[in-house]
Amino acid sequence: MxxxxxxxxxxxxxxxxxxxxxxxxxxxxxxxxxxxxxNESVVLAGFGTFEVRSRAARSGRNPQTGATIEIAASKVPAFKPGAALKKEVNG
CATH class of the missing domain: 1.10.1220 (Arc Repressor Mutant)
Structure with a gap:
């Protein structure tokens, strides 16, 4: 949808x-x-929680060259489903 x-x-x-x-x-x-x-969360009882999660800095690889690169720390939005939503999805 x-x-x-x-x-x-x-x-x-x-x-x-x-x-x-x-x-x-x-x-x-x-x-x-x-x-x-x-940096606050939104809680919708029975549905789920929208929140911000932190990702630590890490090293990765450039797939084209194979060179090691540093990936900076970042914040990412996330959704954690509530029990009622999980139950609805699983039947």
Whole structure:
């Protein structure tokens, strides 16, 4: 499912217009992004948690040349599913 299909499904489920559903989805994405940028997590009980995880610096290899390169430490967004979502997915 892509974003437009999700917007259509939300509009149909809630009985709102597609424009209103898209505005709500865009707001949700913006708020989650802003919260993660502040290094905080977003917890949706029964669904899951959006959080920021740290990756340590490490060495890697350039696949074309085989040369060793240093990969800098970074922060990455992550999603940890909740128990209810896991149960739903697994039947």
């Amino acid at each position: 892509n974003k437009q299909e999700l917007v259509n499904a939300i509009a149909e489920d809630t009985g709102t217009t597609k424009a209103a559903a898209e505005a709500a989805l865009n707001s949700f994405i913006a708020q989650v992004s802003k919260t993660l940028k502040n």
